Amino acid sequence: MTQLIASLDEISAPYDVLFCDLWGCLHNGKALFPEAVAALQAFRRKGGAVVLLTNAPRTRHAVKRRLDQMGLPEDAYDVIAASGDATQVAMLQGAAGRKLWHLGPGKDEDLFTMIPDWLRDQPAIERVPLEEAEGILCTGPFDEFTETPEDYRVRFLMAKTRGLKMLNANPDLVVDFGDRRIYCSGALAQLYEEMGGEVLSFGKPHPPIYDFARAQLAAIGVSVENDAILAIGDGVRTDIRGAEAEGIDAVFVTGGLEAARFGADPAHPDPALLQDWLTAESLRPRYAMGRLR
Template sequence: MTEIIETLAGIGAQYDVLYCDLWGCLHDGRALYPEAVAALQGFRRGGGTVVLMTNAPRTRHAVERRLVRMGLPRDAWDVIVSSGDATQEAMLMGAAGRRLWHLGPEKDEDLFTEIPEALAGQPPLLRVPFDEAEGIICTGPFDDCADTPEDYRGRFLSAKVRGLTMLSANPDIVVDVGETRIYCAGALAQLYADMGGAVMSFGKPHPPIYDLARRRLAAMGISYDNDQVLAVGDGILTDIAGAQAEGIDALFVTGGLEASRFGPDVQAPEAAPLLAWLTGQTRTPRYAMGRLR
């Protein structure tokens, strides 16, 4: 049964590594949660390693730049691993061909411009118009403030007929920017898959992002067993499902995407509706708390 806890510090000593989600746990898309920042700093002071693991469809460099602009202190984390990083590896190795149509906003350009040294020797990758593409790299809607998945149905039908594979750089369906909920690449990928299109996804809950985290930590000289890892996240189908698939403990932050389900106090989820909802989701994270603190 899931245990509702008050603070990360109350359980942190049991773990050596933290996989911490960003959006909904560390910030709301506009501002950091100060108590969450303090919780990560405290975990590191206790000797733990913090991996910021995000489904952002951008490289870790772009993620870090944004976190710095938001004011995240450097002592709150050790390494960043993004869905964009994992997708970029597959993209550069030709998983969907070498002539790609980019479905997504200009803010995700770094996937094509910030190339890791280890992958710089791959054959040239060309971004081409839809009609000339061998595959699709999807980082989200062109206009994530206005577009819906249905706006792309016609284009997706053509892509399916042509047998184009879509690389989805963000498995999230929606994300909250302050009080506004917007669609992510995962919603587009879900529609394409429902239409019979081929989709490859690389962020949580899929294995590539966890493999990348292990490789990044190994390069730092850090190795660990699964029972030493705690995954923190607010996405039941991404963070929690991914943790369970990897065989690691999970802390479900109820005050993120699902905040309205568990009572009026976002910091204090009510046990009965929480446990009933988790049962319906067939997920049993080891812990739950309102907001990371």
């Protein structure tokens, strides 16, 4: 049975590393959650390492810039591992060809410009219109505030007919931007796959992002076994099932994407509603909490 906890400090002692999600756990897209920041700082003061493990469809450098703008203190984490990083490796290695249609907003263009040194010898990726493309790099809708996956059905039919492979840079279906829920790359990839298109995904719950996170830790001299890692996240499809597949313990933050299921107070989920829903979904996270704190 999942243990409902009030704070990270209650159960953090056996763990050396946190894999902490961003949206819904550390911030809401607009503002940081102060108690969550304090929890990560406290974990690090005790000697632990924190990986900010995000399905953001851009590189860790762009993620850091945004977190800096939001005011996240650097003593709250050690490294960042983004779905965009793992996707970029596959893209530069030609997983979908060299001529790509980029489906996504301009803020994700760092995937084409911020190239790691060890991949600079790869042939260049050319961004082209869909009609000329060998593959698709999907980072989200062009306009995430107004568009839905259905807006792309006609273009996806053309792409599927031509056999174009899609690289999905963010397996999340939706995120909450402040009080507004918006579609992510994962929702577009889901539609493309339902239509018969081929999709490769690189963020949680898929292995590439976890491999990238461990490589980032190794780069700062941290080597850790799975039983010493604790994943924290509010996405059951991504954070919780990803942790389960990797063999690591998880804290399900109930006050994020699924908050409406567990009572009127997102910070204090109803234990009975929570356990019934977890059972119905065949989910068994080791811990759950309303908000990261």
